[in-house]
Amino acid sequence: MKKNYAENYETLYTPDIPELGTGPISVDSYISEEIYEKEIEYVFRKSWFYVCSASELKETGSYVVKEIPHLKKSLILVKDTSGDIKGFENACKHRGNRLIYDECPGKKTATFVCPFHGWAYNLDGTLRGIPERDRFFDIDTSTLSLTPITVAVWNGLVFYHPESKPEKSIKEYLGGMGESLKRYPFGEKVKAAEWSVEVDANWKVFVDAFQEGYHVAVVHKRTAPKLFTGSKRPSCRLSNFRLHENHRAVTTPMNPDFVPSETEALSFKLAGSALSQDGMAQRAEDMGINPGGEKDFSFDINVIFPTTFLDTSVGWYFSYEFWPVSKNKTKWVAKFYADPVKTWSERIGLEFTIVQLREALFEDLTTIEMTQKGLESGAIQQIVLSDQELAIRHQHQVLDKILSNY
Amino acid sequence: MDTFDISVADVEAFIDMAKRMDISSEFKRREQRGKLSMDEIREFYEELQPSIEKLAKHCDMYTYSESIAGDELHLINLLKFYMELAITVEFLREPMPSDLFPANRFMIADVSGF
Numbered sequence: 001m002k003k004n005y006a007e008n009y010e011t012l013y014t015p016d017i018p019e020l021g022t023g024p025i026s027v028d029s030y031i032s033e034e035i036y037e038k039e040i041e042y043v044f045r046k047s048w049f050y051v052c053s054a055s056e057l058k059e060t061g062s063y064v065v066k067e068i069p070h071l072k073k074s075l076i077l078v079k080d081t082s083g084d085i086k087g088f089e090n091a092c093k094h095r096g097n098r099l100i101y102d103e104c105p106g107k108k109t110a111t112f113v114c115p116f117h118g119w120a121y122n123l124d125g126t127l128r129g130i131p132e133r134d135r136f137f138d139i140d141t142s143t144l145s146l147t148p149i150t151v152a153v154w155n156g157l158v159f160y161h162p163e164s165k166p167e168k169s170i171k172e173y174l175g176g177m178g179e180s181l182k183r184y185p186f187g188e189k190v191k192a193a194e195w196s197v198e199v200d201a202n203w204k205v206f207v208d209a210f211q212e213g214y215h216v217a218v219v220h221k222r223t224a225p226k227l228f229t230g231s232k233r234p235s236c237r238l239s240n241f242r243l244h245e246n247h248r249a250v251t252t253p254m255n256p257d258f259v260p261s262e263t264e265a266l267s268f269k270l271a272g273s274a275l276s277q278d279g280m281a282q283r284a285e286d287m288g289i290n291p292g293g294e295k296d297f298s299f300d301i302n303v304i305f306p307t308t309f310l311d312t313s314v315g316w317y318f319s320y321e322f323w324p325v326s327k328n329k330t331k332w333v334a335k336f337y338a339d340p341v342k343t344w345s346e347r348i349g350l351e352f353t354i355v356q357l358r359e360a361l362f363e364d365l366t367t368i369e370m371t372q373k374g375l376e377s378g379a380i381q382q383i384v385l386s387d388q389e390l391a392i393r394h395q396h397q398v399l400d401k402i403l404s405n406y
Numbered sequence: 407m408d409t410f411d412i413s414v415a416d417v418e419a420f421i422d423m424a425k426r427m428d429i430s431s432e433f434k435r436r437e438q439r440g441k442l443s444m445d446e447i448r449e450f451y452e453e454l455q456p457s458i459e460k461l462a463k464h465c466d467m468y469t470y471s472e473s474i475a476g477d478e479l480h481l482i483n484l485l486k487f488y489m490e491l492a493i494t495v496e497f498l499r500e501p502m503p504s505d506l507f508p509a510n511r512f513m514i515a516d517v518s519g520f
Contacts, residue, residue, distance in 0.1 A: 106517075193432065194515035197507075222498055262455075263492035270462055344465035344482055351489040354432070358514075359493055365507035 009233055013241045014387045024382035025396050030202040030375045036327040038403050040070050043306050048152070048159045048166070048173045050308040050319060051077060052106075053337060054187050055156065057085050061108045061123055065090060065100045069325040071162060074098060075149055076112070080123040085158055087151035088125045092116065093144040106191070112146075121146055154178065156187020157310075176244035177304060183288035184312055189337035192316075193354045196333045199365060201372035203307065203322045203330045204395070209364055209371075210320060211303055211391040213238045213252060219367060223360040228298065230255040237388055238301070240292030246305035246398045248391050251290055254298040263352055270349025274315035274338040283314045303391065305398055315339045318357065328372055334361060412460040420454070420461060421477045424484035433514040435483070435490045440502045440509065444494075451495045454488045461485055 014020060029035055052064045063078035074090035076099065090098050092114040099112045099121070111128060112121040120128040125146035130136065150161040152170040155178075159170050171178055199206065209215065216236035217229045228236035233255060242249040260268060268275045280297065284290040289312045290297040299313040309320035316338040323331040336357055341347045374380070385393050429435045439447070454461075462485055468478045494501055502509060 191517055194517055196513045196515070197511055222503065223493075225497070261492075261496040263458075263489065263496055266459055267489070270459070341470065343470055344468055345462040347470065348462045348465065348482065348485045348489070351486045352492065355490050355493050356497070358432075358436075359498065362503075362506045362509070362512070365512075366505070369507075 009237060011239070012387045014390050014393075017241075017243065017390070020390060020393050020397060024384045025393070026382050027375050027380060029396065029399070030205055030372065031327070033327050035403070036202070036324070038406060039306075039399065040324065042406050043399065043402055044070055044324065045162045046167070047306055048161050048170050048304070048308075050157055050304065050310070050321060051075070051151075051160045052158050053156060053189065053191060053319075053335075054085060054153055054158055055190055055337070056106045057158070059108060061110055062106065063104075063109060064106055065102070065104050066160070067103045067323070067331070068160075068162075069323050069331055073162075074100075074103075075160065076100065076146075077151065077158060077160075078123055082124070085151060085153050086124060087149040087160060088146035089149060091147065092119050093127065093146065094119045094130075099146075155182055155184065156189075174247070174304065177247035177249065177302065180242065180244065180249060180288060180291065181302060181310070181312070183286070184317075185287065186310075186317065186337075188339070189317060190340045191335055192338045192350060193336040193358065194333070195335075195358060195361065196331065197365065198325065198329060198331045199368050200329055201368045202328050202375075203324045204399075205371050205375070206322050206330050206332060206368055207303075207307060207309075207395065208389075208392045209368060210309060211248070211250070211301055211395070212389045214386060214388045215364075215367070219363050220360055223356055223363060226255055226258050228252065228255055230257040232257060235388075238391075239294060241390060242291070243394060247303060248394050249300055249302045250391055251292055251294050251300050252298045252311075253294045254296040256296045258296075264356075267349040267352035270345045271315075271353070272339070272341060272343075272346040272349070274341065274346070274350055275353060276315060280314055287312070287314065289314070301391075303395070305395070316353075328376070412457060412464050416457065417461070417464060417481065420457070420484055421480050424480040424487075427484075427487065429483045429487045430479075431514075431516050432486075433516070435487045436509070436514065438487070439490050439494060442491075442501055444499075444501055447491050447494050447501060451488070451491050454484075455492075458485065458488055 014022060051066050056064055057077060057079040060079055060081055063076055066075045076088045076090045078086055080086050090100055092099055094117055097114055097116040099114050118131045122128045125148060127141045127144045150164060150166060152159050154170045213236035238250045238252055240251045284297055289300050299311050302310045302312060307322040311318050318334060318336045321333040325331055336354060338350060427438055429438055465482055468474060
């Protein structure tokens with residue numbers, strides 16, 4: 001599978017993986033209520049999901065609240081006094097009220113206090129106090145700790161599994177994908193931006209759009225007109241597709257003739273190690289990314305089945321989470337993490353990249369709902385995929401294989 | 407003489423400019439961008455652009471910390487706002503492209519500590 005885009009722009013990847021086939025994909029997958037319900041039951045209740053970076057829970061009492069719409073759950077992830085990252089259901093053991101009402105991207109506390117009657121919990125989830133406790137009958141406070149959830153920290157990343165005893169540990173679940181990412185310093189990067197949105201589209205329409213580069217020349221002609229495409233390479237062709245059982249990775253090369261705009265160039269100069277091109281090839285190799293050795297490397301797209309995206313470059317990575325809300329509604333969360341900055345000029349330099357990435361995501365979002373509308377209209381019964389869209393084909397094949405067992 | 411020297415009067419003028427705008431978060435900076443015409447954005451960009459590197463280096467006199475406040479914070483927010491507008495001038499060519507996903511549905515979290 002190792003073919004270098006820089007040397008062979010015309011390479012086809014699908015013929016190397018004949019088991020993927022080349023046929024069309026049924027539109028039913030995006031619009032059927034029955035298929036959606038099976039996906040929730042047999043995929044979304046049985047998979048590991050990235051929820052945040054351990055760097056977001058650095059200090060004792062740091063916490064993140066996460067809504068899981070398809071399970072109607074709200075989760076609290078917190079660093080407790082022993083230094084462990086723990087997870088609990090965001091529900092008071094008194095009458096079930098949410099302890100924290102808003103989904104928050106990162107705050108700090110010493111105690112969780114229910115806003116309804118004031119029941120208080122320690123950071124490890126144990127009950128700390130009940131107002132007017134002497135008015136309750138026969139209660140055993142040792143049974144009233146917050147309901148724990150299954151959380152695992154792997155290489156600086158925090159994952160959640162809906163089951164109390166998952167069939168596979170996170171390491172087993174990641175398999176070869178974990179091996180390929182184990183040297184990447186996720187824990188050293190710091191969150192610099194977070195965006196979210198609820199979009200009227202099936203989760204797969206959304207996921208599909210972020211694992212191919214075919215759309216880049218058209219959709220991103222405003223925000224990135226020269227970053228990935230140029231006269232020598234009019235299309236953004238991804239390279240070095242890697243399949244790791246249910247997961248997959250692919251490399252996004254840059255336009256070798258890329259010339260930054262005036263402020264873009266200044267931002268690279270100011271931002272320090274996060275955007276520095278110095279020693280890029282060696283740094284990438286040390287981190288285990290760009291395994292095909294692309295000369296003009298931009299970032300790797302790493303998709304952990306079913307919906308975790310970790311797109312890794314040398315000084316930064318971004319994560320995408322896709323949380324199904326219904327058959328045709330998905331909540332999406334995008335976060336940008338970068339090497340920690342040391343000075344204000346570095347931080348100011350990085351701001352350009354943050355804004356540029358955010359605006360590019362706006363361009364992506366525009367197509368998502370319009371695609372769903374087209375699929376729901378009945379105008380087409382199947383979609384056809386190019387060689388460059390083989391990651392989408394793989395995703396569907398993995399899903400079909402799992403669902404065919406039920 | 408240090409290449410990055412910039413006069414106190416210049417810095418104060420830019421701080422005054424920042425105080426007149428509500429640009430204290432990424433969300434507000436984007437919102438503010440949408441309220442400006444392309445001519446206003448271009449004017450702001452052209453006024454700040456020649457000094458932007460000097461001003462950014464000037465900010466390195468301040469300790470990098472979440473607790474920064476007052477005039478120092480105003481200046482940093484102004485420079486971040488410049489980056490917001492530079493995208494518009496150098497790439498988008500219009501303040502808020504009208505054919506894109508509705509901006510009011512997009513949530514921008516306030517990321518502290520960075």
